[in-house]
Amino acid sequence: MQNILEIENLNLSFLIDNKKFNCIKNLNLTFEKGKMHGIVGESGCGKTMLMSSVLGILPNNAHIDTGKILFNGENLLDSNTNLIKFRGRKIAYIPQDPMTSLNPLYTIENQLLEVVNLDGKKPLDEAREIIIQKLEEVGIQNAKERLKSYPHELSGGMRQRIIIAMALLTGAELIIADEPTTALDVTIQAQIMEILVRIKNSGKTIILITHNLALIWQYVDTATIMYLGEIVERNSAKGLFKNPQHPYTKALIQTLPKGTEEKLKNIKGQPSPITEIITGCAYHPRCDFCMEKCTTEHPEFKNNVMCHMY
Ligand SMILES: Nc1ncnc2c1ncn2[C@@H]1O[C@H](COP(=O)(O)OP(=O)(O)O)[C@@H](O)[C@H]1O
Ligand SMILES: [Mg+2]
Structure with a gap:
């Protein structure tokens, strides 16, 4: 199977008061083409920075200290790579808050026209038809009238649909959605997730960043568990729930509601x-299975899990 994205030995640090912090x-991670991958x-934990x-x-x-990020084999971190070629064209981004990607001063039509008609060569009517069709695809009713709206006149769910339509209009092969439904209520959340599944089924690759494990169970193909800048476990989404290995994964799964009777569990600390x-394993201060070794020795990532127990 072909990978659309490969992250190799990535190290990123922040400069805070002239000191460097990792x-x-x-981090090593690959993403197979045509799947929905959950992080x-x-x-x-570093999901957005990744x-x-x-x-x-x-x-x-x-600052990126080391690493490669290969998109279809081309290193995006190479200073000779022209990022403009990728960003928003081959790789699209759906943020948590759609307002950060929409300009409040322009109508939806103006913003989408800019994407469809990058070279300005399409006749206006043709460009408008393409936009209306995409808006209908992502479940916007009365798309033609909606074109005249400004972002603030639309609900959060509708704004997120417009951002998704925008991502599709760019023709991007990879769509990165960072907590796309966190700000929405659950019924809208499910509708947006179903749109993302449809997009995946049309051949695109989606990376879904979320803190909501329930979405992983329902909609995603592969699951990557991230803790403090490291991948601590990776599996198929179903495999992860069936056989969780890392204590952090187990703890996250325990926080999921099982019924109305049971009290919700949480993970101690943050x-x-x-x-x-933190020396040793980064999760050890919160871990229910912490051993002596965990406080001093950093575990290796082996057989899809980073834990001394295995
Ligand atoms: N500009 C910044 N300067 C310093 N630290 C930052 C900055 N941006 C993010 N961080 C820190 O980096 C870590 C990872 O952040 P982030 O990727 O946003 O996490 P997540 O998306 O998983 O919630 C956090 O500890 C956050 O406080
Ligand atoms: Mg984030």
Whole structure:
């Protein structure tokens, strides 16, 4: 099977008060073409920074120390690679808050026309037809009238549909969706997820970043569990639930509601800030299975899990 994206030995750090702190550590990850890949972890685990590295949209104080990010074999981190060729054209981005990608001053039509008519050569009527068709595909009713709306006149769910339509209009092969449904209520969330599944079934590759394990179970093909800048477990989504290995994965699964009777469980503590240096396994301060070795020795990633128990 062909990989659309390969991340090799990625190290990313932040400069904070003139000191360097690691945020992503020796990370290796591949993404097979035509699948929906989930990346899960609590807030602060480095999911957004990982994807920002792929998109080339890192904050000013971030620095990529080592690594390669190969998109269809071409290294996006190579200084000779023209990122403009990829960003928004071959790789599209769906953010958590669609307002960050929409311009409040322009109508939906104007913003989508810009994407469809990059070279300005399509007749207006033709470009408009293409847009209306895409908006209908992502479930926007009365698409023709909606074109005249400004972003603030639409609901959050509708704005997210427009961002997805925009991603499709670029013809991107890879779509990175960073918590795309977190700000939406559950019924809308399910509708958006179903649109993403349809897009995947049309041959595109999707990376879904989420802290919601329930979405992984329902919609995703492969699952990657991330903790403090490292991949701690990887499996098919179904395999992960059937046979979770890493204590962090097990703890995350336990937080899922099982019925109305049971009280929700949570994981003790929270991911530490990158300024806190932890020796051994990064998860050991929160781990129910912590052994002596875990406090001093960093576990290797072997057979899809990074834990001394295996
Ligand atoms: N500009 C920045 N300067 C310093 N630290 C940052 C900056 N941006 C993010 N971080 C830190 O990097 C870590 C990973 O952040 P992020 O990738 O946003 O996590 P996630 O998306 O998993 O919630 C967090 O500890 C966060 O506080
Ligand atoms: Mg994030």
